[in-house]
Amino acid sequence: MCSAPPYPCTRNDIVLFLHIVRKAVRMEPSITLFITLTVLALFWAFANSCSISVSPQNVAARYGDTVILNCTSDCINLRWKTPAIQNFKRGPHWLVLNISNYDGWEANSICFVDENFLAEVKVLFYNVSTSMHFPKMVSDKDDVLILCNVSSRVGSMPALNLNLTLSIEGKILNYTKEDAILYKLRAAPKHHLKEILCKAEIEVFEQKFSDRTKDRLYVLYGPTQVNVTSDRTTFVAGENVTLRCSGDGNPPGEYFWNIPNNRSTTFTDDKRSLVVYLASEMDSGKYECTVENNLGRSQSHIEISVTKAHAMKGLWAIILVSVLAVIGLGSFLIWWVKRRKGEETLTKE
Numbered sequence: 001m002c003s004a005p006p007y008p009c010t011r012n013d014i015v016l017f018l019h020i021v022r023k024a025v026r027m028e029p030s031i032t033l034f035i036t037l038t039v040l041a042l043f044w045a046f047a048n049s050c051s052i053s054v055s056p057q058n059v060a061a062r063y064g065d066t067v068i069l070n071c072t073s074d075c076i077n078l079r080w081k082t083p084a085i086q087n088f089k090r091g092p093h094w095l096v097l098n099i100s101n102y103d104g105w106e107a108n109s110i111c112f113v114d115e116n117f118l119a120e121v122k123v124l125f126y127n128v129s130t131s132m133h134f135p136k137m138v139s140d141k142d143d144v145l146i147l148c149n150v151s152s153r154v155g156s157m158p159a160l161n162l163n164l165t166l167s168i169e170g171k172i173l174n175y176t177k178e179d180a181i182l183y184k185l186r187a188a189p190k191h192h193l194k195e196i197l198c199k200a201e202i203e204v205f206e207q208k209f210s211d212r213t214k215d216r217l218y219v220l221y222g223p224t225q226v227n228v229t230s231d232r233t234t235f236v237a238g239e240n241v242t243l244r245c246s247g248d249g250n251p252p253g254e255y256f257w258n259i260p261n262n263r264s265t266t267f268t269d270d271k272r273s274l275v276v277y278l279a280s281e282m283d284s285g286k287y288e289c290t291v292e293n294n295l296g297r298s299q300s301h302i303e304i305s306v307t308k309a310h311a312m313k314g315l316w317a318i319i320l321v322s323v324l325a326v327i328g329l330g331s332f333l334i335w336w337v338k339r340r341k342g343e344e345t346l347t348k349e
Contacts, residue, residue, distance in 0.1 A: 050075040050117040060204035063127040066100040071111030082109035106155045124155040130213045132198040140221035142187045148198035149180040161203035169194045192219040192250055222296025223249035228289045234305045241276040241304060245289035253293035260285030279306045
């Protein structure tokens with residue numbers, strides 16, 4: 001009635017069965033036989049049932065990684081069948097399988113009690129590895145060939161759900177489902193030190209795994225975006241004139257100035273700035289800045305105007321001083337008169 005382990009009968013099972021039989025014998029023989037057979041069939045089915053579950057299921061792991069599988073059941077004497085080295089940890093109703101140092105690509109395993117009660121789990125190892133090749137140092141307007149490729153595998157087969165992307169600073173240059181991209185980029189100053197990314201992505205058991213390779217492009221180019229600036233372009237004679245020149249280039253360029261009348265000036269910041277002290281009308285004109293490196297040159301200029309101090313300004317200054325003097329003198333006379341009157345009044349009293 002009860003089978004041998006792993007399905008042992010418990011004391012409660014036996015007591016329950018005997019109680020049912022005692023009740024049945026008091027009834028008609030035919031009914032008793034029917035109930036007895038039914039009870040025995042149900043008891044046999046219950047005694048021989050067993051549930052088994054494995055977690056996780058459909059496992060994808062990077063090649064060389066460790067995989068841990070946990071099998072649980074309401075039965076005992078659980079066992080694993082696996083192609084990997086058998087490394088177990090056992091509990092009353094569970095059995096953990098540790099797959100490590102495995103040199104295969106598939107490790108499909110079965111947790112079972114016997115051939116009737118088992119649970120299977122698929123274990124696939126994957127690999128996805130990207131590489132990228134291009135000359136690291138180029139000049140402006142050079143054609144740069146960038147090779148982005150990937151080596152991928154899932155289990156015993158090449159990866160099927162493969163996406164390969166080549167981008168620069170987040171802008172996609174090319175995209176394919178093949179294992180390589182060859183892209184021609186026309187180098188420009190805007191590409192200098194920008195990050196180029198080769199990224200591959202595969203999908204295994206509805207999970208996405210990726211690998212990426214990134215590098216930067218070093219672009220040599222002549223000076224660009226040269227600009228000459230000043231706080232203002234009109235000055236009054238006697239003021240100081242300060243000009244600043246800025247430019248972009250790789251390698252950084254040298255700065256040269258062409259100024260009106262070859263006036264003596266003061267340069268600062270590696271000639272990026274100049275100062276004309278106590279400017280005069282003779283310092284009016286075009287101030288040109290040139291930036292030059294071994295790949296080229298570029299220039300920019302600014303027009304500066306220096307005017308005389310207006311004579312009316314001096315006249316207004318004289319008038320203002322005169323008015324202030326008259327006001328001050330009048331105030332003093334009023335004060336003096338009041339004081340004299342005060343003294344005379346005290347003398348009379």
